[in-house]
Amino acid sequence: MEITMGILLLFIGFFSGAYGIIVxxxxxxxxxxxxxxxxxxxxQVAAGTGLTVVLLNALSGVVGYVRQKRIDYHLGFTLSIGAVPGTFLGxxxxxxxxxxxxxxxxxxxLVALGVFLLLKKEPKSKAETAVSMDDIATRGKDSVSLNGDQAKDTKNPSHEEKKEIKTKILILFTGVLLGTVSSFFGIGGxxxxxxxxxxxxRVIPRYATATSIFALCLYSLVGVVIYxxxxxxxxxxxxxxxLGVIxxxxxxxxxxxxxxxxxxxQMLSILLIGVGIKLFFN
Incomplete structure (x- = not known):
């Protein structure tokens, strides 16, 4: 590889690393x-190389997010458990x-998801149901429920347990999808x-991004080893x-x-559309 191409990759890595961690x-x-x-x-080589860079990017970024206490560890681990078999499939x-x-x-x-995010409005109930930073940092073993809050129903424990099980199953299947897509394209999920x-x-975006990067550290490693x-x-x-992404x-x-x-x-949606259109002409 020529030194000029190496420097170009360095700058691309720096930009993609910063942008990727933000979103x-x-x-x-x-x-x-x-x-x-x-x-x-x-x-195959592009996917394997890209996934390796994603792992480096995620490992570097997660350190900062740990300091900021923005990671939902339970949610991240659960997603990763589902993502591992999906990684092999991808x-x-x-x-x-x-x-x-x-x-x-x-x-x-890429284009379809970008357009969806650009047109989709934030849920109206988000301000009321979104998980706060303290909830995410201290929740421990409790799971995120479908409405964004911890599932609590002291009057009907069986209903609470069923709801929690359904939520965990949904998270696991989401992980399978993410693992498959991530390793197939080599871009992380x-x-x-x-x-x-x-x-x-209903996770607040700034905490969703941190949890996403944490989960990437776990399941992208499996894909990198396979590649x-x-x-x-x-x-x-x-x-x-x-060097750039770190x-x-x-x-x-x-x-x-x-x-x-x-x-x-908005930043995520615009970039997805732009990259997708570029690939159509590649």
């Missing part, structure tokens, strides 16, 4: 399209689906996880891009605490 998606959804466009890598799909189909599926998914946490589980054994990681790109992640953590939830969602 809770990891930097893969910028970095992987860059690999596909600039280096004409196969989808890697398998990446091997058998043709490259052209990969591009079209990837681009369509945060760009899909954040909207799900915000609109389905490593397959020999589908371009290590030179990981080196240059990794640095950019710290900037992203700093800025994310100063940006409104609405702006975070």
């Amino acid at each position: 809770g998606a990891g930097g893969g959804f910028i970095f992987v399209p860059a690999l596909l466009i600039l280096f004409n890598l196969s989808p 890697v398998l799909l990446a091997k058998i689906i043709p490259s052209q189909s990969f591009y079209w599926i990837f681009a369509t998914l 945060g760009w899909l996880m954040v909207p799900i946490l915000v609109y389905l589980f 490593l054994f397959q020999g589908n990681i371009y290590w030179t790109a990981v080196l240059w891009g990794g 640095t950019g992640a710290q900037i992203g953590v700093y800025l994310s605490n100063r940006i409104s939830g609405k702006m975070i969602i």
Whole structure:
């Protein structure tokens, strides 16, 4: 790789690292399209390389979020448990689906989600039902319920237990979806996880992004190990891009605490649409 390309990847990594941490998606959804466009890598190698960079990005960013106490650990662990089997499925799909189909599926998914987020209004009850920072930091073993609060029904314990079980099952299946999409495209599942946490589980965006990055650290590692054994990681790109995303992640953590939830969602939607359109013409 030429030094100029290395420096370019460094800057791309820095930008994608900062932006990815702010929106809770990891930097893969910028970095992987860059690999596909600039280096004409196969989808498998681009996915493996991108997922490795996502892991570095998430590990760097999660340190800052731990200090800010913005992570719902129970929710993150539960999502990751479901994501592990999904990760194996995603890697398998990446091997058998043709490259052209990969591009079209990837681009369509990005644009569709971006448009949805751009047009979707925040839930009206969000201010009343969203989980506060203290709840997220201290909840411990309690699960997020579908309406965003801890499930409490002292008059009917059986109803409470059923509701909690249904919620956990939903979170696990969400994790399977995220793991599959993450390892298939190599971009991490945060760009899909954040909207799900915000609109389905009523988690405040700034806490949803932190929890998303935490979960990425756990389940993306599984995908990286699989791609490593397959020999589908371009290590030179990981080196240059990794230096960028690690640095950019710290900037992203700093800025994310100063940006409104609405702006975070808007930033995510605009970038998804832009990257998706670019891939359509690749």
